[in-house]
Amino acid sequence: MLLSGGIDSATALYLTKKTKPVRALSFEFKGIAESELRSAKSIANLAGVLEHRILRLPDLREAGDIPGFRLAGRPRSYIPLRNSVFYSLAASVAEETGADTIVGGHNKDDQEVFEDVSSQFFTPLQAALRAASPVLRRDRLRIVRPLRDLPKPEVIKLGTSLQVPLELTWSCHRDMKEHCWRCDGCRSRRRAFMEAGIPDPIGGNL
Ligand SMILES: [Zn+2]
Numbered sequence: 224m225l226l227s228g229g230i231d232s233a234t235a236l237y238l239t240k241k242t243k244p245v246r247a248l249s250f251e252f253k254g255i256a257e258s259e260l261r262s263a264k265s266i267a268n269l270a271g272v273l274e275h276r277i278l279r280l281p282d283l284r285e286a287g288d289i290p291g292f293r294l295a296g297r298p299r300s301y302i303p304l305r306n307s308v309f310y311s312l313a314a315s316v317a318e319e320t321g322a323d324t325i326v327g328g329h330n331k332d333d334q335e336v337f338e339d340v341s342s343q344f345f346t347p348l349q350a351a352l353r354a355a356s357p358v359l360r361r362d363r364l365r366i367v368r369p370l371r372d373l374p375k376p377e378v379i380k381l382g383t384s385l386q387v388p389l390e391l392t393w394s395c396h397r398d399m400k401e402h403c404w405r406c407d408g409c410r411s412r413r414r415a416f417m418e419a420g421i422p423d424p425i426g427g428n429l
Contacts, residue, residue: 224326228262232328234382247275252283262393306339314352323362376419390424
């Protein structure tokens with residue numbers, strides 16, 4: 224499964240590991256917050272995954288790091304064709320390791336912002352990946368998104384019930400020791416915990 228260090232993927236990981244062993248896959252792209260990778264490592268370790276693999280893509284950039292106006296209007300943290308790239312790489316790992324399912328932690332809110340977390344994207348991608356590999360076809364590779372119908376506050380409630388270590392998750396887009404509480408990621412985290420009626424273990428409600 225794809226693990227970013229955020230609340231959603233950590234919750235999807237804990238939900239998935241209830242029923243099957245999990246390999247976690249993270250991506251180290253240009254400008255990723257070190258704290259986010261550190262969170263992913265801590266969460267994977269605590270969850271007892273079979274393997275936590277970190278694929279390094281040092282030349283893959285976020286929109287905020289791309290000069291010019293070509294990607295104007297996209298969120299700063301958007302990576303061009305992000306999920307086309309990430310899920311193809313996840314399928315490569317699946318073909319190598321024998322995994323028959325790729326799990327993504329996208330929640331309902333994500334689908335309102337990004338087109339590449341929709342069924343219109345994932346259904347043909349799954350078909351294309353199977354078409355590309357007799358191994359994936361035989362294993363009937365599936366891409367699943369267990370949080371797809373849950374808005375973020377509901378994900379937090381679910382994560383709390385699954386005892387996800389929310390104190391280890393990282394939501395900030397900046398590479399700082401602690402959350403900045405000013406960027407989009409931090410503001411979304413604060414709002415979601417408040418709407419869930421659950422105190423953020425790292426103090427974002429203060
Ligand atoms: Zn922040």
